[in-house]
Amino acid sequence: xxxxxxxxxxxxxxxxxxxxxxxxxxxxxxxxxxxxxxxxxxxxxxxxxxxxxxxxxxxxxxxxxxxxxxxxxxxxxxxxxxxxxxxxxxxxxxxxxxxxxxxxxxxxxxxxxxxxxxxxxxxxxxxxxxxxxxxxxxx
Numbered sequence: 532x533x534x535x536x537x538x539x540x541x542x543x544x545x546x547x548x549x550x551x552x553x554x555x556x557x558x559x560x561x562x563x564x565x566x567x568x569x570x571x572x573x574x575x576x577x578x579x580x581x582x583x584x585x586x587x588x589x590x591x592x593x594x595x596x597x598x599x600x601x602x603x604x605x606x607x608x609x610x611x612x613x614x615x616x617x618x619x620x621x622x623x624x625x626x627x628x629x630x631x632x633x634x635x636x637x638x639x640x641x642x643x644x645x646x647x648x649x650x651x652x653x654x655x656x657x658x659x660x661x662x663x664x665x666x667x668x669x670x
Contacts, residue, residue: 543656548600548665552655555595560647562588564640577639581628582621584643589617601663609662616657623650 543549566584571577593613597603624646632642660666 543659544652548659549655551600552596552658553651555592555600556647556651556654558595559588559592560644562591563647564643567643568640571639577632578625578628581639581643581646582625585621585624589614596658596663601659601665603663613658613662616662617654619657620650620654623653 563581563584566587567577567580568584570580570583575583593610594605596613597605597609603609627646627649628642631637631645632639637645
């Protein structure tokens with residue numbers, strides 16, 4: 532493994548911004564899981580409930596990212612870019628939910644939490660670089 536790759540990964544992930552992102556991700560994961568579980572209590576299919584919970588929780592995530600992690604005024608353009616940044620995450624998380632919840636029979640909450648944890652590094656880079664244009668800026 533190249534030392535340059537490790538140095539680059541360290542510069543991206545061993546930062547205060549990434550730590551804050553993990554905290555917001557924890558809040559977002561809780562919200563998404565809570566919304567999904569509540570929707571399932573209303574007899575909504577687990578996969579649909581997860582996706583609706585995901586969309587609802589990402590509204591709060593955008594606000595927290597704009598306010599606390601990458602301080603920027605709220606804007607529709609940045610919100611759209613933020614939501615686009617979450618498309619790969621949504622795909623990754625949905626595959627994980629299908630595999631663990633549908634195929635392996637894991638409990639819904641375990642499936643939802645695992646999906647959030649495994650999708651987080653990719654999402655952080657996309658949000659940082661694309662939605663908040665912080666590829667070259669220092670935190």
